[in-house]
Amino acid sequence: MLQQRTRRRCEGTAMGAIILDLRPGLGIGPFSLGMPISEAFAQIEQQPNIYDVVHVKYYDEEPLKMDIVISFPDHGFHLRFDPWSQRLRLIEIYDVKRLQMRYSTSLIGGPATLATFVAVYALFGPTYPGVYDRERGVYTLFYPGLSFAFPIPSQYTECCHNGGVELPLEFPDGTTPVTCRVSIYDSSSGKKVGVGSLMDKASAPPLPPGSIYMEEVHVKLGEELYFTVGTQHIPFGASPQDVWTELGRPCGIHQKQVDQMVIHSASDLRPRTTLCGDYFYNYFTRGLDILFDGQTHKIKKFVLHTNYPGHADFNSYIKCNFVIYGSDSVGGSFQEVHNSKQRAITPSTKWEQVKEILGDCGRAAIQTQGSASNPFGSTLVYGYQNIAFEVMKNGYIATITLFQS
Known part of the structure; x- marks a missing residue:
């Protein structure tokens, strides 16, 4: 439609x-x-x-x-x-x-x-x-x-x-x-x-040499991101100073809301408050959010955005052109992974194709973007080891969250 x-x-x-x-x-x-x-x-x-x-x-x-x-x-x-x-x-x-x-x-x-x-x-x-x-x-x-x-x-x-x-x-x-x-x-x-x-x-004019717009960001599950134009490596556990040095000043910084999914963790008995100590660096022009632990000040999550119309975050981020390979390629070098014949997950990959690559992961959680008035409706969140997919009703990926299990 x-x-x-x-x-x-x-x-x-x-x-x-x-x-x-x-x-x-x-x-x-x-x-x-x-x-x-x-x-x-x-x-x-x-x-x-x-x-x-x-x-x-x-x-x-x-x-x-x-x-x-x-x-x-x-x-x-x-x-x-x-x-x-x-x-x-x-x-x-x-x-x-x-x-x-x-x-x-x-x-x-x-x-x-x-x-x-x-x-x-x-x-x-x-x-x-x-x-x-x-x-x-x-x-x-x-x-x-x-x-x-x-x-x-x-x-x-x-x-x-x-x-x-x-x-x-x-x-x-x-x-x-x-x-x-x-x-x-x-x-x-x-x-x-x-x-x-x-x-x-008609096609858009070529990008100037060295442009980072839509640069490929290679994901090494559970380990790091690699930015192919600037050749930066951003691993889990990096500090805010490391990120500033590699990616420059963030477009925004904001404190994280309490994760509503934490209620499903029986081991977490902490009292609930609106905000927690964790905080995000927002790189809107890269389609990327980086979450730091509020106590250790080390990276604990990455969030990659596809910027599809029909999602509540549309036009908040530039599209992140990520490339993710299957979990059995984790551990090799980026060049080894890139040269392998494995099927990759990109912003163009639909959810049914993701399941063919990574296997079934069971039931999804429903995400409403925190507002009943959201005109685009809810999305579904599916979790695997080291990665979670937010999927729109049309089967396309809205965001990918990377973490260390």
């Missing part, structure tokens, strides 16, 4: 046309191709009077099969994020009359400036003949990192056949088509992106 979450306009807020700078091959306004979805939400939150109605659409049953889309219906455009990397791959203006775009010092689109074929050609200059989609009746004109789609009336379709179009396109009656869609995409791969199947060709 395609899910849609809406942020509603506050009463009294006026809907008006906005002007955004158009940057072919780069982005529009504050939104840049390749940006993580969390950065896009941050831009939206900084300008609530402009982006006051926002729809977030995703496929909740199979979240990796379709884009995550942030749509602005008042302004006629939306942002398409790759579902795996959660980076912006395509910007589409689907209602050009609702959005005025500024290119250099000129305006195009919006209610006052029609984006006709002649106007587009005059503003952006000469280019090669475009592509006519006979099935959709749409002619697409391409520039580097930018395309314009024009609907062609049925009586003039012969004007667009066989690549014999004279530019700028004008019909025999002296009229010129008006664009129905503008696409902004990365042009570094040389692909042309437009409507229909051409839309799928």
Whole structure:
């Protein structure tokens, strides 16, 4: 099922046309191709009077099969994020009359400036003949990192056949088509992106060398994490000073709430309080929480986040790109584990596949995120030696907690 979450306009807020700078091959306004979805939400939150109605659409049953889309219906455009990397791959203006775009010092689109074929050609200059989609009746004109789609009336379709179009396109009656869609995409791969199947060709631009975004984090169960880009090793028992040295300053620090599952431990007779002495280091940009023992100040747990939409923590963390191998590989070096033919558990692995790799673990505990008003419902927590999985209703992993049994 395609899910849609809406942020509603506050009463009294006026809907008006906005002007955004158009940057072919780069982005529009504050939104840049390749940006993580969390950065896009941050831009939206900084300008609530402009982006006051926002729809977030995703496929909740199979979240990796379709884009995550942030749509602005008042302004006629939306942002398409790759579902795996959660980076912006395509910007589409689907209602050009609702959005005025500024290119250099000129305006195009919006209610006052029609984006006709002649106007587009005059503003952006000469280019090669475009592509006519006979099935959709749409002619697409391409520039580097930018395309314009024009609907062609049925009586003039012969004007667009066989690549014999004279530019700028004008019909025999002296009229010129008006664009129905503008696409902004990365042009570094040389692909042309437009409507229909051409839309799928858009991809996020390459990450800069040395970027830690979505770096692989190899998990050695019961022992340590290994960060493959920075080559840091963070073992259980490390101190806060060790972590600061390897990963830098945390994004946040907060004290841990008492574990509600501790009631199931017959050996723990301590009185219950709201807070305990343990504390977390939050690395939101790495999708990672590190729990320290409040008395020894040593690492006792790691929590890795997948940042799937449909979970209560969505958009709180960047996705952690972890790689976990079966328990029988524990004890070897990371290189030995990596070179083995074992199946790995990653953020894309579904729960049924996890059970095939690690075996069945029995009944699950139900987790409600501490609030009956949580719109996403409860999740299930399954435990194995040294690792616990929080699983969403669609079978995908929400978080992984690592500990030493």
